[in-house]
Structure formats: structure tokens, C-alpha cells
Amino acid sequence: MSDEHNSKTTSAIDANKLAQGCRYVLELNWNGSYTQPAENLYPHQWLWDSCFNVIGWRHFDVERAKTELKSILRGQWSNGMIPNIVFTENSSIIGSDGSHWDSKRSPHSPENLATSGITQPPMLAEAVVKIGEKLDQVARREWYQDVYPAIRDYHLWLYRERDPHNQGLVTILHPWESGMDNSPTWIEQVHKHAKPIWIKLIETGRLDKIFNNLRRDTKFVDPQQRISSIDALIYHNIMLRQKRKNWDSESILMRPFFAVQDVMFNSILARANKHLAAIAEEIGHSLPNELEADIEKTDSAIRKMWDDDFKQYLSKNSNTEKPISTITIGNLMPLYSGSINHKRAEALAQQLYDSELFASEFPVPSVPKNSPYFEAHHYWQGPSWLNTNWLLIEGLEHYGFNKLANHIKQQSLKMVASSGPYEYFSPLDGSPAGAPNFSWTAALTIDLINR
Numbered sequence: 001m002s003d004e005h006n007s008k009t010t011s012a013i014d015a016n017k018l019a020q021g022c023r024y025v026l027e028l029n030w031n032g033s034y035t036q037p038a039e040n041l042y043p044h045q046w047l048w049d050s051c052f053n054v055i056g057w058r059h060f061d062v063e064r065a066k067t068e069l070k071s072i073l074r075g076q077w078s079n080g081m082i083p084n085i086v087f088t089e090n091s092s093i094i095g096s097d098g099s100h101w102d103s104k105r106s107p108h109s110p111e112n113l114a115t116s117g118i119t120q121p122p123m124l125a126e127a128v129v130k131i132g133e134k135l136d137q138v139a140r141r142e143w144y145q146d147v148y149p150a151i152r153d154y155h156l157w158l159y160r161e162r163d164p165h166n167q168g169l170v171t172i173l174h175p176w177e178s179g180m181d182n183s184p185t186w187i188e189q190v191h192k193h194a195k196p197i198w199i200k201l202i203e204t205g206r207l208d209k210i211f212n213n214l215r216r217d218t219k220f221v222d223p224q225q226r227i228s229s230i231d232a233l234i235y236h237n238i239m240l241r242q243k244r245k246n247w248d249s250e251s252i253l254m255r256p257f258f259a260v261q262d263v264m265f266n267s268i269l270a271r272a273n274k275h276l277a278a279i280a281e282e283i284g285h286s287l288p289n290e291l292e293a294d295i296e297k298t299d300s301a302i303r304k305m306w307d308d309d310f311k312q313y314l315s316k317n318s319n320t321e322k323p324i325s326t327i328t329i330g331n332l333m334p335l336y337s338g339s340i341n342h343k344r345a346e347a348l349a350q351q352l353y354d355s356e357l358f359a360s361e362f363p364v365p366s367v368p369k370n371s372p373y374f375e376a377h378h379y380w381q382g383p384s385w386l387n388t389n390w391l392l393i394e395g396l397e398h399y400g401f402n403k404l405a406n407h408i409k410q411q412s413l414k415m416v417a418s419s420g421p422y423e424y425f426s427p428l429d430g431s432p433a434g435a436p437n438f439s440w441t442a443a444l445t446i447d448l449i450n451r
């Protein structure tokens with residue numbers, strides 16, 4: 001990656017035109033109080049999508065950014081949990097009103113709103129601060145006062161209910177909570193621990209085709225790019241099991257089908273903790289003592305996830321406490337956490353120069369190129385995504401790897417400029433895949449142009 005290459009890329013892109021096009025997509029997907037991730041495919045409000053969306057919106061309509069974040073907070077449960085999906089009332093899309101989650105089974109779910117019963121990576125504090133950067137001091141303090149209690153309660157919930165080992169590491173209970181649905185790390189875990197006999201029989205009898213018709217995603221996106229129907233069934237079954245336990249973390253954790261201390265989720269949490277502390281300080285609050293103590297543990301727990309044999313930060317199976325050695329882009333996210341030292345950050349950055357691993361013409365592939373799972377257009381098993389690129393760019397800049405950060409930025413812009421803001425792209429040739437007019441791709445493109 002030469003500087004010559006970088007400057008050629010920049011001059012080839014009309015940044016203004018690109019930002020305008022992306023803004024148009026956000027306007028198109030705006031439904032009055034939030035931005036739909038993608039028309040038809042994802043009509044409801046998703047937690048981390050909204051956080052990324054507002055990071056884009058803030059550049060030209062900070063009020064809209066605030067509205068979108070406040071809208072996701074409507075879904076907060078009385079125990080502090082913030083669900084990954086808040087369903088839209090009167091959705092015209094049949095079979096997609098959220099009733100299958102039956103969130104009302106939990107006494108903590110909100111009264112007049114259907115939500116999911118699980119969460120997603122805690123990007124909220126980052127989004128709040130990014131909005132804060134666009135406000136003057138008075139307005140920023142007002143904004144922070146307004147949202148601080150919700151975010152504090154969310155972090156308290158994460159530690160109280162999802163840190164069963166009291167290590168400062170949150171356990172996710174469904175692959176969907178990671179945001180990277182069919183990442184190979186999860187697929188391997190669920191094949192080992194969550195495949196009941198009835199699903200095995202369906203697989204052997206090749207009856208999974210029957211379920212294809214029930215799926216929504218493959219009506220809008222090429223089925224070859226998405227999770228297999230067998231794996232979708234396994235995921236659905238984990239969800240049903242949690243529903244039977246009324247979405248109560250303690251009972252689910254007694255015998256979970258899926259329980260992982262995920263490197264990426266916890267890296268995002270570590271960074272969010274720092275933002276939360278800054279928000280509290282600016283408005284003259286102190287964090288609750290128990291939260292202070294947990295926050296301290298998280299940074300060192302992330303450092304301990306480093307495995308000297310694999311030279312990687314490894315997630316752990318939360319039941320067995322065994323490290324999981326399947327590598328994806330998620331394993332690089334301690335860069336974003338800011339919790340690790342420069343030497344380790346360099347070890348992660350080096351992998352982005354290695355063409356067997358994460359170096360490619362259109363970085364950054366969601367799994368290493370030498371992984372048996374790697375497929376250029378297969379959802380979270382190969383494609384480059386703008387949100388994970390954005391997280392890495394933030395992390396690389398934090399540790400001073402500016403040239404590498406700039407390369408990822410330029411190539412990201414190039415992909416979006418040549419095809420439009422698709423859901424994901426081939427890391428090999430930049431060709432687009434998944435849903436067109438995807439909101440977080442548009443929003444983060446705007447942010448990359450304006451940062």
C-alpha cells in the first residue's frame with residue numbers, strides 16, 4: 001500500500017458527491033424517528049445500527065441524530081437492558097411485528113412496545129459523545145444530562161446480569177448479540193453445543209428446504225450470501241429457549257446453549273466505559289461505585305484475553321472458560337478498546353498488512369483470507385463491512401497507525417463510491433453485496449469523509 005496509491009484513490013473520488021448520495025440514502029430510510037437499516041429487509045430499529053447512523057447524521061442534522069438515539073432508548077427495559085431491536089408499531093410487513101419475541105413475558109419489558117429480548121454491542125456511549133462533539137458546551141451538557149441515566153443503567157445491567165464470573169467480561173447469550181450473526185466463531189460454537197437431535201434429523205433428511213420459505217432475509221438477498229437454513233434454525237431455537245425462560249439472564253445462564261465472552265463485544269464495552277466516565281464527569285456526576293469497580297476489571301480482563309501461542313486476543317466459551325481459537329475481524333477489536341499497550345496494538349495492526357490474513361485490495365475482510373470459511377460475498381464470513389472498518393480506523397488512529405487507518409478509509413470510500421452504500425462488499429474486488437441503500441454504510445461514509 002504505497003502513498004502514491006492512496007493519493008490516486010483520494011483524487012479519484014468526488015467526496016462531496018459521495019457524501020450527498022449517502023445523505024440522500026439516510027433521508028430515504030428515515031421514518032420519522034429513526035433510520036431503517038434497509039428498506040424491506042430491516043424495517044425496524046436496531047441498536048448498534050442506530051448508533052452508527054447517528055454518527056453520520058450528526059454532520060448535517062444533529063437534532064435528527066438526537067431523535068434517533070432517544071427513539072432506541074424508548075426500548076430500554078426497567079432492569080436497564082437495551083434490546084437489539086425495537087419493533088415498529090403498525091409495521092406493514094406481515095410476520096414481522098416482533099410478536100415472535102413475546103418480550104412481554106419479561107416483567108421488565110416496556111409497556112406499549114414490542115422489543116427483542118437480547119442486546120447488541122454497546123456502542124451507545126460512543127454515539128452520545130460523537131453527537132456531543134457537534135454541540136456547544138451548554139447544549140452538550142443538556143444532552144448528556146438527558147441520556148446519561150439510561151446509559152449508566154445499561155452498563156450496570158451488563159455487569160450485573162451478564163458477568164457471571166465476575167471478571168469484568170460480559171457474556172453474550174446469542175450470536176445475534178455480537179452483531180456479526182454468522183461469524184465462524186459462533187457457527188462452530190453452536191454446532192458443538194446447540195444442535196438438538198430434531199435439527200440433526202432435519203439436516204440428515206434434507207428437510208431444511210421447507211424452512212426456506214419461512215425466511216424473510218432470503219426474499220431480499222441472494223440465499224448463497226446468507227446463513228444456511230440449518231444454522232438459522234439453530235439460532236431460532238436458541239432464541240425460543242431463552243423466550244421460555246422469560247428472557248431472564250440468570251435462568252438462561254444456568255444451562256445456556258450459547259454463552260461466550262466475546263472479544264469484540266467487550267472491547268466495545270471497554271471503550272464505552274471510558275466515554276461514560278467522561279459524560280458523567282462533564283455533568284458533575286460520579287459513576288456508581290460498583291460500576292467503577294467493574295470498569296476497572298474490564299480493561300485488565302481484555303489484556304488477559306491475549307494468547308501467547310496464537311498471538312491473538314481470544315474469546316472464551318463462558319461455560320467451559322476455554323479460549324476459542326477461531327479468528328475473525330472481531331479478534332482485532334482490542335485496538336478499538338484502547339485497553340491494550342502499544343506493542344500488542346502493533347501485533348494486531350501487523351495482521352492488516354498480512355495478505356494471508358486481513359490485507360486485501362478492499363480491506364478489511366470479516367474473516368482472514370486463509371480461513372476455510374472465507375467467501376468474498378458471504379455475510380460475516382468474508383466481506384468487508386463499513387462498521388467494522390470504522391471501528392478499526394478509530395482504533396488505529398488512537399495508537400498512531402495513521403497511514404494504515406487512512407488506507408482503510410480510502411479503500412472503504414472507493415468501494416462505496418463505485419457501487420453505492422451496500423450492506424457489505426467483496427474484499428477482493430470491492431463488488432457490492434447484501435442490501436442496497438444500507439444505512440450504516442451511508443452514515444459511516446459521511447463520517448469518514450468529514451472526520
Ligand code: GLC
Binds near residue numbers: 037042048181
Ligand atoms: C444483521 C446484522 C446486524 C444488524 C442487523 C440490522 O442482523 O448482522 O449486525 O444489526 O442486520 O442491520
